[in-house]
Amino acid sequence: MPKRRKRMLHILKSPPDDLQRSLMYALSLGYGCLQFPLFDIDGEPVDYEELLDLIFDFDETISWW
Numbered sequence: 001m002p003k004r005r006k007r008m009l010h011i012l013k014s015p016p017d018d019l020q021r022s023l024m025y026a027l028s029l030g031y032g033c034l035q036f037p038l039f040d041i042d043g044e045p046v047d048y049e050e051l052l053d054l055i056f057d058f059d060e061t062i063s064w065w
Contacts, residue, residue: 005030005031005032006030006031006032006060007031007032007033007057007058007059007060008027008028008032008034008058008059008060008061009033009036009055009060009061009062010024010028010033010034010035010036010061010062010064011036011038011051011063011064012035012039013038013039013063013064013065014039016064020064020065024062024064027062031059031060034054036051
């Protein structure tokens with residue numbers, strides 16, 4: 001049976017700057033990744049139920065400032 005690729009969830013409180021992007025890239029090597037923004041995108045409210053489900057579905061979660 002093939003080994004499942006580990007997955008990492010990045011929760012973003014604000015748009016990432018260059019330092020955050022560099023750190024996210026370095027930490028994400030070898031992972032399947034998803035970024036979940038908490039800041040305003042297109043005026044859509046944050047779906048916290050979806051976020052909670054993602055936190056439990058992913059192997060690792062990192063919250064960024």
